[in-house]
Amino acid sequence: MSLKDLAKVELHLHLEGAAPPAFIRGLAREKHIDLSGMFDADGGYKFSDFWQFLKVYEAATETLKTPMDYHRLTLAVLEESAASGVIYSETFLSPDFCGNRDLGAWREYLQAIQEAAEIAQKTHGITLRGIITCIRHFGPEKARQTALCAAETAGDFITGFGIAGDEKIGKPKDFRWAFDAAREAGLRLTAHAGEWGGPDSVRDALHDLEVERIGHGVRAIEDLALVDELAEKGIVLEVCPGSNIALGLYPNWRAHPISTLLQRGVKVTISTDDPPFFHTTMAREYDRLHDAFDWDAGQFRAIARTSLDAAFCDADTRARIR
Ligand code: ADE
Ligand code: ZN
Numbered sequence: 001m002s003l004k005d006l007a008k009v010e011l012h013l014h015l016e017g018a019a020p021p022a023f024i025r026g027l028a029r030e031k032h033i034d035l036s037g038m039f040d041a042d043g044g045y046k047f048s049d050f051w052q053f054l055k056v057y058e059a060a061t062e063t064l065k066t067p068m069d070y071h072r073l074t075l076a077v078l079e080e081s082a083a084s085g086v087i088y089s090e091t092f093l094s095p096d097f098c099g100n101r102d103l104g105a106w107r108e109y110l111q112a113i114q115e116a117a118e119i120a121q122k123t124h125g126i127t128l129r130g131i132i133t134c135i136r137h138f139g140p141e142k143a144r145q146t147a148l149c150a151a152e153t154a155g156d157f158i159t160g161f162g163i164a165g166d167e168k169i170g171k172p173k174d175f176r177w178a179f180d181a182a183r184e185a186g187l188r189l190t191a192h193a194g195e196w197g198g199p200d201s202v203r204d205a206l207h208d209l210e211v212e213r214i215g216h217g218v219r220a221i222e223d224l225a226l227v228d229e230l231a232e233k234g235i236v237l238e239v240c241p242g243s244n245i246a247l248g249l250y251p252n253w254r255a256h257p258i259s260t261l262l263q264r265g266v267k268v269t270i271s272t273d274d275p276p277f278f279h280t281t282m283a284r285e286y287d288r289l290h291d292a293f294d295w296d297a298g299q300f301r302a303i304a305r306t307s308l309d310a311a312f313c314d315a316d317t318r319a320r321i322r
Contacts, residue, residue, distance in 0.1 A: 003286040006300050008086045009307035009321075010271045010282055012215055012238035014133075014164065015070075015091050015113075016061050017274025018077040021045055027063035035059060045277050050196065050247055053277060054137070054166060061097040067112035070098060074116035074128070080275070082124035084282035088321050089126060090312060092133040092164060094146075101145040103152055114157055127321060129313050131160035131190065134178055137169045147178035151185035160312040161187040162215065167196040173208040183210070188312040190215055190238065195249070199223035206235065213238055213310060218249070221257040224264075231265035236310040242280035242288065243273035253292035269307040 021043055028035045038056055040046040045060070047053040064070060081089050093113065099105025110130075117128040132150035134143035143163065150161045161182030163175055172191065179189055193205035195216035202220045205211055206229075217237040220226045230237070241256045250256045262268045270289070272280050289295050308318060 003290060003297065003300065004085055004283040006085055006286065006297060007304060008084065008282045008286070009088045009269070009304050009311065010081065010086050011090045011213070011236075011269050011307055011311060012240055012271035012273060013077075013081070013089055013091045014057075014274050015073065015077060015093055016064065016097060017057055017277060018080070018091075018272075019060060019064075019073055020076060020080070020276050023073065023076050024060045024063050027069060031063060031065065033063055035063070044279065047277075051166070053247065057274070057277070064097060067098075067108045070109050071112040071116045074113045075120060078117065078120035078126050078128060079124060081282065082120070082126040084284075086282050087126055088129075088308065088311060088313075090129050090131055090160065092162060093130045093158075094133055094135065095149040096135055096138060096142060096146060101142060101149055103149055106149045107153065110153055110158070117157070127313075127317065128157075129160075129311070129317075130158045131162050131312065132158060132182075132187075133162045133164045134175065136163055136165035136167065136175070136192075138165065140170070140174045140178070143175050143178040144181075147181040150182050150187060154182075154185040154187050156314065156317075159188060159314075160190060162190040162192070162211075163209075164192045164215065167192060167201055171208070172201075172204040176208060179209045179211070188212060190312075192216060194219040195244070199226045202226060202230075206233075212236065216240060216244070218244060218257050218261070220266075221260060227261065227264050227266060231267075234267060236267040236269060236306070237261065238271050239268050240271045240273035242275075242285050243278045246278035246280070253288050256292070258289070259293045267306050267310065268303065269310060270303055 098109035134146040189211040190213035191205040192215035194202040213236040
């Protein structure tokens with residue numbers, strides 16, 4: 001069996017970060033927005049470090065101005081994921097970009113995204129759930145407003161809350177109010193940590209925000225006591241190896257710690273983060289991991305089970321997908 005055909009569960013995907021560059025160029029053309037300098041000669045997104053990546057990402061969102069733009073984006077992204085064999089996707093949604101954290105506007109964007117998700121469920125058999133994410137380098141006040149949007153729209157579709165952005169700016173505890181509000185609204189919690197920050201950053205996210213999953217978390221490997229803590233507590237890592245390699249965290253696939261983390265008993269899952277930015281897909285992640293670590297279909301099936309167990313969906317949804 002080809003790895004492409006294996007049923008995949010993705011827990012860490014940024015909706016805007018999954019926008020195909022041709023899709024963004026099309027919107028820019030329609031709206032007469034100048035995005036020169038944002039693309040390389042092959043038409044891919046152009047950036048040379050993480051900060052520039054964030055700036056190109058934010059520039060791309062300038063073309064995504066209406067709920068209908070997000071409807072089209074959601075359809076395009078889910079079609080691409082389904083083509084890689086993804087049957088369940090948890091996607092980060094950002095009220096920062098969808099209506100500037102205004103609750104009324106956010107509801108309109110959310111409805112457009114949900115309608116697209118229903119179409120994709122029927123046509124491609126892929127299920128979408130949304131994790132609302134605040135953005136660390138936008139600061140705690142905007143995170144507070146984002147958490148209020150999240151709390152007001154929590155339910156069957158919006159099931160989680162998280163934080164992305166530049167891990168070097170601020171501390172997890174600065175965002176405690178936002179995470180407490182989301183938790184009280186019944187949302188499940190995850191935080192990006194241990195990507196650009198070291199083990200202390202992972203510890204702070206765990207202890208100060210009380211999250212059950214960590215986005216990336218791979219730099220926990222630099223402190224084996226922390227790795228043991230992750231394993232003992234059953235904390236799930238949303239590992240995005242292709243993203244880490246493209247952004248220069250590790251020089252190649254063999255050097256990535258995912259295999260060691262797994263051997264040490266950590267609950268590891270596989271995701272793409274921002275696939276077109278990093279020239280990846282879920283199918284490519286599987287192929288590269290197979291090449292690097294000789295993982296077979298059984299190993300990938302076990303990881304997909306771990307992912308579904310850790311998914312922020314209700315029991316009925318989980319049972320339907322399994
Ligand atoms: N937003 C989109 N991709 C991200 C990443 N890899 N790290 C932090 N924030 C992000
Ligand atoms: Zn991410």
